[in-house]
Amino acid sequence: MDQPVRELSYAQAIQEAMAIAMEQDERVFLMGEDIGVYGGAFQVTGDLVERFGADRVIDTPISELGGAGVAVGAAVTGLRPIFEFQFSDFATLAMEQIVNQAAKMRYMLGGAVSVPVVMRFPAGSGTGAAAQHSQSLEAWLGHVPGLKVIQPATPHDAKGMLLAAVADPDPVMIFEHKLLYKMKGPVPEGYYTVPIGKAEIRRQGRDLTIVATSIMVHKALDAAETLEAEGIDVEVVDLRTIRPMDTQTVIDSVKKTSRLLCVYEGVKTLGVGAEVSAAIAESDAFDFLDAPIVRLGGAETPIPYNPELEKATVPQVPDIIKAARDLVSGRR
Amino acid sequence: MDQPVRELSYAQAIQEAMAIAMEQDERVFLMGEDIGVYGGAFQVTGDLVERFGADRVIDTPISELGGAGVAVGAAVTGLRPIFEFQFSDFATLAMEQIVNQAAKMRYMLGGAVSVPVVMRFPAGSGTGAAAQHSQSLEAWLGHVPGLKVIQPATPHDAKGMLLAAVADPDPVMIFEHKLLYKMKGPVPEGYYTVPIGKAEIRRQGRDLTIVATSIMVHKALDAAETLEAEGIDVEVVDLRTIRPMDTQTVIDSVKKTSRLLCVYEGVKTLGVGAEVSAAIAESDAFDFLDAPIVRLGGAETPIPYNPELEKATVPQVPDIIKAARDLVSGRR
Amino acid sequence: MAQATAGKETGANLPFIYREYSPEQLRQALHKMYLIRRFEEGAEDSYTRGLIHGTMHLSIGQEASAMGICMPLTLDDQITSTHRGHGHCIAKGAEVAKMFAEFFGKTTGYCRGRGGSMHIADVTTGNLGANGIVGGGLPIAVGAALTAKRTKSERVVVSFFGDGANNEGAFHEALNMASIWKLPVIFVCENNGYGMSTSTARSTAVANIADRASAYAMPGVIVDGNNLSEVAEASHEAVKRARAGEGPTLIESKTYRHRGHSKSDRNRYRTKEEIEDWMTNRDPIMLYETQLQEFGVIDQAGIEGIREAVRQEIADAIEFAKTSPSPEIANLERYVYTEPL
Amino acid sequence: MAQATAGKETGANLPFIYREYSPEQLRQALHKMYLIRRFEEGAEDSYTRGLIHGTMHLSIGQEASAMGICMPLTLDDQITSTHRGHGHCIAKGAEVAKMFAEFFGKTTGYCRGRGGSMHIADVTTGNLGANGIVGGGLPIAVGAALTAKRTKSERVVVSFFGDGANNEGAFHEALNMASIWKLPVIFVCENNGYGMSTSTARSTAVANIADRASAYAMPGVIVDGNNLSEVAEASHEAVKRARAGEGPTLIESKTYRHRGHSKSDRNRYRTKEEIEDWMTNRDPIMLYETQLQEFGVIDQAGIEGIREAVRQEIADAIEFAKTSPSPEIANLERYVYTEPL
Ligand SMILES: Cc1ncc(C[n+]2csc(CCOP(=O)(O)OP(=O)(O)O)c2C)c(N)n1
Ligand SMILES: Cc1ncc(C[n+]2csc(CCOP(=O)(O)OP(=O)(O)O)c2C)c(N)n1
Numbered sequence A, B: 001m002d003q004p005v006r007e008l009s010y011a012q013a014i015q016e017a018m019a020i021a022m023e024q025d026e027r028v029f030l031m032g033e034d035i036g037v038y039g040g041a042f043q044v045t046g047d048l049v050e051r052f053g054a055d056r057v058i059d060t061p062i063s064e065l066g067g068a069g070v071a072v073g074a075a076v077t078g079l080r081p082i083f084e085f086q087f088s089d090f091a092t093l094a095m096e097q098i099v100n101q102a103a104k105m106r107y108m109l110g111g112a113v114s115v116p117v118v119m120r121f122p123a124g125s126g127t128g129a130a131a132q133h134s135q136s137l138e139a140w141l142g143h144v145p146g147l148k149v150i151q152p153a154t155p156h157d158a159k160g161m162l163l164a165a166v167a168d169p170d171p172v173m174i175f176e177h178k179l180l181y182k183m184k185g186p187v188p189e190g191y192y193t194v195p196i197g198k199a200e201i202r203r204q205g206r207d208l209t210i211v212a213t214s215i216m217v218h219k220a221l222d223a224a225e226t227l228e229a230e231g232i233d234v235e236v237v238d239l240r241t242i243r244p245m246d247t248q249t250v251i252d253s254v255k256k257t258s259r260l261l262c263v264y265e266g267v268k269t270l271g272v273g274a275e276v277s278a279a280i281a282e283s284d285a286f287d288f289l290d291a292p293i294v295r296l297g298g299a300e301t302p303i304p305y306n307p308e309l310e311k312a313t314v315p316q317v318p319d320i321i322k323a324a325r326d327l328v329s330g331r332r
Numbered sequence C, D: 001m002a003q004a005t006a007g008k009e010t011g012a013n014l015p016f017i018y019r020e021y022s023p024e025q026l027r028q029a030l031h032k033m034y035l036i037r038r039f040e041e042g043a044e045d046s047y048t049r050g051l052i053h054g055t056m057h058l059s060i061g062q063e064a065s066a067m068g069i070c071m072p073l074t075l076d077d078q079i080t081s082t083h084r085g086h087g088h089c090i091a092k093g094a095e096v097a098k099m100f101a102e103f104f105g106k107t108t109g110y111c112r113g114r115g116g117s118m119h120i121a122d123v124t125t126g127n128l129g130a131n132g133i134v135g136g137g138l139p140i141a142v143g144a145a146l147t148a149k150r151t152k153s154e155r156v157v158v159s160f161f162g163d164g165a166n167n168e169g170a171f172h173e174a175l176n177m178a179s180i181w182k183l184p185v186i187f188v189c190e191n192n193g194y195g196m197s198t199s200t201a202r203s204t205a206v207a208n209i210a211d212r213a214s215a216y217a218m219p220g221v222i223v224d225g226n227n228l229s230e231v232a233e234a235s236h237e238a239v240k241r242a243r244a245g246e247g248p249t250l251i252e253s254k255t256y257r258h259r260g261h262s263k264s265d266r267n268r269y270r271t272k273e274e275i276e277d278w279m280t281n282r283d284p285i286m287l288y289e290t291q292l293q294e295f296g297v298i299d300q301a302g303i304e305g306i307r308e309a310v311r312q313e314i315a316d317a318i319e320f321a322k323t324s325p326s327p328e329i330a331n332l333e334r335y336v337y338t339e340p341l
């Protein structure tokens, strides 16, 4: 990339991507609850309504199913909507339109249409908002053919992947961890894309591969620093896309390190790490494995309100360090 | 069990279970679309409305979200509803009430209530009903703490697990494969339960463990017959419960056979087999594995209408035979 | 269809369509209604012979509703349809050959064999698709209408749905948004008295679905859905309103399906007498035919001509479908995503 | 509360509550309204000091609505509440100490620290819980009312929700089912003019939420939500109707929240003047206090007594919460499932 690079927050990076997309293409517009004058529950749309008007930054009524369906209908007839769920938890109200319509319409119609809709899902725990405002539901949508599902972990990727999503002819679901919104990082100016479907190696290492998603990438990198001091050399793979998953990058990494740890915030059972683990266990990387594949996922509980309990439900840096140590030392 | 045993179809077994539950307990009642005089889309409720009246076999309007919520509200205030979705695909409309309310209410209220609701989901492909009436979505609900999720594979288990579900203080989700409804099998008369959370070994074997769910259990057993003639001795584990999953039974089996094949109808990626595979790959059975863990799941596509395509989307007996042969012979 | 003055008689007392359409157009409408009827009979027959699998929902008895609504629509206008959508598809302009091919699961079908009856669509004539999800098409239609408005086109969008669908949350959310944003969309409730086995009296708190229009501050119009002219007139009004930027209309078209809900209906919830009455006294094609003759737009020979033409069209279409190729298994995962060019 | 004749003055011209309740009961109502106000002020203050985390939605300005609706309810009656539910919880009978304890995340809280503000509940006094999902409580209330009807109890169920919630599909489906089954449930829309930042004019196709009642064939009643007596009178009527088996009522209680939507509101969608007007001229507690004095039910000293008692109650409650134990991490997975006894 040749463009000048600034430090932006993850939320600012997304906002900038949306602004660029709207400037470039009349068909792009935003829909969601309180994304206009309020600026969005997490201030991601911010002041975009002032720049682009209430016609292109549309406040919907509190109607997630209908709103998502309107976005699908607009996409299939030629527009390029970016639909914001206020919290990913409210996707539970719109699964019908996402899964039965957006994901399947092209297939059911034998290729007669495309559905270029982008949906954004502020996700994850850590804000004290309790069980109905803290879920990580990316595994559900990752299970649905017809959708593409991404989880950018950095401001750079948040912008580049959103622009890739808008350019994509198919429905793209973006899970954004709420605790990342304020995280800063280098973001090039102007237009660029980061490809959907490609994992990124964030740190090279020899002893152990950690595949992490979203905010867990940063926790894994933190853990890797500590582990390095102990002589454990960790490779950190940022999965970035849940569907289609870039298992090849993980396979190659595991062939090098012989050990795999999957770290994700969603509930452990049937969460994203289950797929990563299973994909490796059935690949030719299996023969390179020196130890069981370990998963660190969310606890088997709704997210609690109490902050200490809340923290304990999802993997933290010390958990990752301990799991890595155990894995490398052969402790079970 | 001491009760006399008859041959009943899977649908009849469920109907009998519901009748017994309603006879035993005034609090039990049925809700769903066209479950009254129509007898249910798959004739599972049949003539129960004549026996128990329209007050206890309640036809709802076509309002899945509201209907599921009514069931949750009735359960939390002392009744024992059994709610039928006409097709499991329509659960997409009710995920809010299932996942945010039924699954979490007890937790969010610190144990002050229980939510003894049973929901039934006719699922799966094979009926030519295309993409919006053929899905297998058990993996979604299996990802949700607070729910119990079961997939009985035989008439015997369908009855016994439904009665266990009604007796259970927590929300139990039952996925019933539509192609099983007409399958017959021995069913004891009267009341009995089959425990939720226990897998069942359907066939003992030495060379390979096949973990299968729902209709795939029967396909796996068929495959095992053919494989036996070739000298391959297959152990077939009927998983029966998705959450909480009985991984111990699978671990024990894999320690014996050293090979694992997971067969399930849901989309392969992030389907039930991903969890089975991952659970084994992180268990102490890992050290016993002589080969990669192989999964046969649904294709990465919506279910097509054309019958040949439809068949090709989900594992069939020859696919299982081939996968088993390859696994045992070390072919990849 | 373009407007013109019709028939032998003229004057303000003529039913709407005789004032609005040419005799040729009126005869074409009869032709299409026959095409719908015979298409469904042909599909039913093919199903019975095992040539079509799965299930299907026939709209026999509801042809005037589909036809009347589509009369004022241009090819640029769009519709979303339902599980009971064959009539909508044909009325909007689809070819029966490609529809049969779809039902037979062939690559020449509108959905290349991937959709079948429940997803029949012809995007080229503005049909965005039948829908397996009751109420699923309503928000999509609102979205299509948003496109129409944002792109400043003249296009209107019609969303067909059943009486049963009116109790879905999607209905509520869609009508509210269409109203607040004054979108060019027409909600057409084909009230055939039942959602599967459940009568509107048992499922719906109000006597007429149109009574709910006031909750969305839009006009609610009730028409005899078996009277082509009445349906077409209501559609005209609503289209005019929509094109003028005045927003949505809810039309309730009261009709009846002669057949069971789908292929697995024991028909325990309706009396023989009720069905008999609608079939013999209120058949929309019969009523229209009689009226056309009464106003001298067609004679018995003309009717026979249409019937024969339709018979041939259907026979040819079935033949086309039968002899078309099936999809190849190797192409199973095609159309899941948009392939790069 | 039991009925009794009130105050110094009598006669048919007295506002409803003065005819229906004893002076003691009327003073208790003021006490509770103060308790709600001071509870929320205390919570706000604790939040500012970092003693409470997460977010919260204050109902300051809406106390007459919560209180008035709950006046005719018995402890056996049930409610479902909302994200803005502190007032409902207290009005229905909960103890502020256990509420504070919950907000502080303690094991002595109503939800043992698992729920917080957004899930505050007191099942023992009939509050089935606040709800983080807008509209989420409506179907649940209908289910609770189904239980009440099936078990032939006298119980009624009240479902509180906001104006924003009225555009959710859940609203539509719930009201329709309650109506067709004639269930003893009362839908109370607390219309404070905005769903978060979106005014009802921008979100809702009708001028009044109660205008939608006709779509469900139930009475729709509009009351001044800041006038305790008006709210209580509407609630009385609806409760009578529900207990008599005549089915549901929709009450729209027009009110206003003084504070921002939650703790992260820049307040760009309302004018200072609008807020100022409601705070100074239409504060429900002030209005009620004035009226009580006017009818001689209380004097200034009495009011001071109530204020002082509430002050003490709140201080004690906060102290209780502060000194209560936190849950142990080891118990993280408790209450996910019902443990066998
Ligand atoms: C969301 C959803 N719920 C239930 C069904 C099953 N179903 C298909 S058609 C139908 C009845 C629909 O009734 P109505 O809307 O009146 O249309 P009609 O069949 O009478 O044309 C039902 C219950 C479905 N397809 N989708
Ligand atoms: C299903 C759902 N959508 C959106 C939200 C986010 N949200 C919380 S409160 C609120 C506004 C609700 O407005 P209203 O119903 O009028 O209640 P009020 O806040 O005014 O009391 C929104 C959009 C949510 N919690 N649940």
Ligand SMILES: [Mg+2]
Residues within 6 Å of the ligand: C162, C163, C164, C190, C191, C192, C193, C194, C195, C196
């Ligand atoms: Mg109908």
Ligand SMILES: [Mg+2]
Residues within 6 Å of the ligand: D162, D163, D164, D190, D191, D192, D193, D194, D195, D196
């Ligand atoms: Mg409000």
